Amino acid sequence: MSDFPFGRAVQSRIYSAGVFGRTPAVPTHAATLERDGLKAMSPAARDYVQTGAGSGTTMDNNRAALDARRIVPRMMRDVSRRDQSISLLGNDFASPLFTSPIGVAEMAHADADLAVARGARAAGVPMIISSQASVPMEQIAAELGDHPRWFQLYWSNEPTIVESFVRRAEAIGAGAIVVTLDTTVLGWRTLDLDRAYLPFARGLGIAQYTSDPAFRALVEERVASGVTAEVDGRPTPEAVRSLLAITRRYPGGFRDNLRSPYPRAAVATFLDVFSRTDLRWDDLGILRAMTDLPILVKGVQSADDARLAMDAGVDGIIVSNHGGRQVDGAIGSLDALAAIAPAVNAQIPLLFDSGIRCGADVYKALALGASAVGIGRPWVYGLALAGADGVREVLENFRAELDLMMATSGVASIAEIDSSMLA
Structure with missing residues (x-):
């Protein structure tokens, strides 16, 4: 285990700066971060980032599912040395966090994905590079250096583009291909439509x-x-x-x-x-024939689909509903995770995103079976407020809060966070 007190170090940095009258450029409270981040964007960017599908109830359901779970702290446990590190797909990572892929980052900041790469690298959080990035993946990879990266693939209806993207992802050292399943068409995103x-x-x-x-x-x-x-x-x-x-x-x-x-x-x-609407589970074999990279599928919300994904030979599943942007009136993604985890039964890694806003949310997803958790909109708010430094601060704050959550709830490692810690 590492005895580096990450949470206390971030706290101390903030409080020490306060002695000289400096407060964080990026708010630590989720609601304030969202408010200030959206305020820093243009009206079009603000609507693009905050809109959900239809009435927006799936975004509400994401939050309701997270808020419905309660953490049960345990006392008198030795948490003097805490370890956030995880092993995933044969690699070791400093924390269970990753950046969820979000396109069109240039709407939030002129440095776009290059700033995201700098911030993720500085925070020690792996980056999933989006198919809809504002910067070519080669330039993003150069900014990342030897920092871990995966590539998220929207499956085009033009096969030559799919294969070319995969070849380029291999060339930039991507550790996996993440196929987004839930966006074969764009959802009914009302703020963008209006x-x-x-x-x-x-x-x-x-x-x-x-x-x-x-x-x-x-x-x-x-x-x-x-x-x-x-x-x-x-x-x-x-x-x-x-x-x-x-x-x-x-x-x-x-x-x-x-x-x-x-x-x-x-x-x-x-x-x-842009997209192909006739994809079936068997088509993942086409992708498997193209590359030896691990293949994860993103957007699974059903235990039956999780079983089909395993039958198709995927290496991991990301339980996600695209942050509520695709299907209106859908279940909260954490409720989906609770149903999918027993069906997968730890045969392959389960990852999670959608609705994550704070360290407690990350903790709850880990407790319900996630191996790692994606941060989405919050890093966009940090990007809008302070570019690469804003992304770094948001991700470091998540790591710090999770570390302190571990200390205050009585766990010393990620492996100790399980369903027994929830009510």
């Missing part, structure tokens, strides 16, 4: 595609065929702003892109190939 705003249609969050040789070959075909993306009706100020955004984000010089059909063709091509 704003009539889809970032991808403006060229945001598609850097993995515009940097990909297979995707660019499809764009070449589209341009050669004379099919371009035109806006119906007379030009408007918003149409001009959208065109400038598309042009600015496409690789190459801005002036050249402004006269080129390629930026608009790239957006149209992305919208055509």
Whole structure:
């Protein structure tokens, strides 16, 4: 075990700074962090980050499932030396936390995924790189250095893109491929719909595609065929702003892109190939034939689906409902974890995300069978407030709070956190 008092060290740093009149740039309380983080974003970014599917009840259910569980602290146990480290898929990690993949980070901060990489590396938390990142995976990997990273894959309906993404993920040293299952189409995201705003249609969050040789070959075909993306009706100020955004984000010089059909063709091509709606469990065999990397599936909410995933030979499952952004009126993800864990019976690792806002939430997910827990929206709020430092602070705060939760509840290692600690 490590005797490094991580939680106390973070507390001491904050309190020592307070002697000189300095308070945290990133709030430690979940509700304040969310409020200030959203306030720091543009209205479009704010809506994109906070919207859920439909009425938003799944987001509420995520919180209700977490709040319904109560921690039962135990006393008079030796917690003088505490250890957050875990082993997962043959690798050792300093804590059970990872960054859940969230696209279009440029909406929160100009440094986007590069800042996320810097913050995750500094905090000692592995990063899952998104298919919808604002920066090519090669640049993100360079920022991460030797820090662990996985790659999250949206399964395109164009097979050459899927294989190209997997090959690139292997080349950047990704430790696993995470296939998101729950987003074959976008959910009914009301705040985005009321704003009539889809970032991808403006060229945001598609850097993995515009940097990909297979995707660019499809764009070449589209341009050669004379099919371009035109806006119906007379030009408007918003149409001009959208065109400038598309042009600015496409690789190459801005002036050249402004006269080129390629930026608009790239957006149209992305919208055509983004997802595949006819995927079945057997199709995971196609991915298995492509790579020797571990394959995890993200978005499982049913014990039956967990069994099918194991039958398909996956190496791990991430229990997630996309933070409530896909299915309205769905069960809270922690309730799903409680049902799935007995079905999996520790045969493969179970990971968890959706609704996590504090160290106590992480603790509860671990107690119900998760091997590791993903942090999503909170790091986006930190990114909006303070860039890479904000991401680092959010992740360090989670690690610190979890450490202190362990101390105050009477456990000295992650393995000791089990269902007996909950009521």
